Amino acid sequence: MTSPYVKGITREEHLAHLRLHPDASHLQIPEWADVKPDWTAESIGWFEGETLTAVALVLYRAFPGTGRFLAYLPDGPAIDWHSQRPERYLDPLIAHLEKEGAFSVRIGPPLVVRHWDAATVAAGVADPSVRHLRDLPTDGIDGYALDAAERLRRLGWRRCKEEDGSGFGLGQPRYGCQIPLAGRSVNELRAALSPNWLRSLQTAEAGAVGVFWGSADDLPAFHRLYRATAERDGFKPRPLDYFRRMWQALNAEESDRLRIYLAEYDDEVLSSALMISTGPRVWHSYPASGRRGRELRPSSLLLWRMLCEALDSGADTYDLRSITPSLVAEDRLVGRLLFKTGAGGRAVEYLGEWERPVGSQGRVLQRALSIYLARR
Secondary structure (H helix, E strand, C coil): CCCCEEEECCHHHHHHHHHHCCCCCHHHCHHHHHHCCCCEEEEEEEEECCEEEEEEEEEEEEECCCCEEEEEECCCCCCCCCCCCCHHHHHHHHHHHHHCCEEEEEECCCCEEEEECHHHHHHHHHCCCCCEHHHCCCCEECHHHHHHHHHHHHCCCEECCCCCCCCCCCCCCCEEEEEECCCCCHHHHHHCCCHHHHHHHHHHHHCCCEEEECCHHHHHHHHHHHHHHHHHHCCCCCCHHHHHHHHHHHCCCCCCCEEEEEEEECCEEEEEEEEEEECCEEEEEEEEECCCCHHHCHHHHHHHHHHHHHHHCCCCEEEEEECCCECCCCCCCHHHHHHHHHCCCEEEEECCCEEEECCCCHHHHHHHHHHHHHHC
């Protein structure tokens, strides 16, 4: 078998491969580079002979004063992680990135290790002795993902710390929530709603709340609710220009890859969210709501409409993005967790992000970067 090698490819080659193999995350499409202007981006490909077998988007971030780069593949690379020899893909990746000046490589294998069904999560929240998802019995474990973690360790990779808010823009969520759609009907999705969630949906349906597709002109209304959500939940919001850039970048190749949905009542936007579609997967991103009109349950109707339209589009997974792994009822984020699992979602634990030093100075520069970030 020919050993693969890695080299840079054009944006057009990257897009052409994804049209044939559309399973990559939206963080691994060429358009995502245009959302991240603080990073330098490169499309790369794995070749066996002259045949392109896999592609990835690499983001490079310079470490000040060194002339070297951190290389980051968010939610990637989308290689054959079931292979018994991942070094066939990872070794040529590292060799290429070292030539490009990387001192460290960070990857996010797109693998789910464990999942917990909605009923299991709800029982855990109700049990005072349970404080974390990992305290619960799992409803499913992927042996391939566990094997991949062990192989990464043997190859010198180490698991990254959780997102530290450093501003380097690193870190995808370790815990998330997904609603399986493949082979299911609308009636089956509705039957999977928790009793509380169903009552909220019925309240919204009985009221005068309307859900609509928006346009770029609606981004300011979305952003107003997003800022209110950030203040309520205690995170730093992204600026409006970030979402305008995202709208332009993600809709450059496909006009509705990024959609904005709005729930309105009496001409006032009460809830909003973004939907990102790539291949068979849909991401529910940046859900936002204010305090006004909450008794009308606009967020429930908004999510239900988006979920049904994702099903109609042929998607097989509806990804509700990050959740807290904490099951302590007093945690302010547990309500969001129960909202997502109550919609029929299952909590998932991803393999997480991993890093490896590159070159003779890689480990020293990794430590220096950690100190630099800690002082920012």
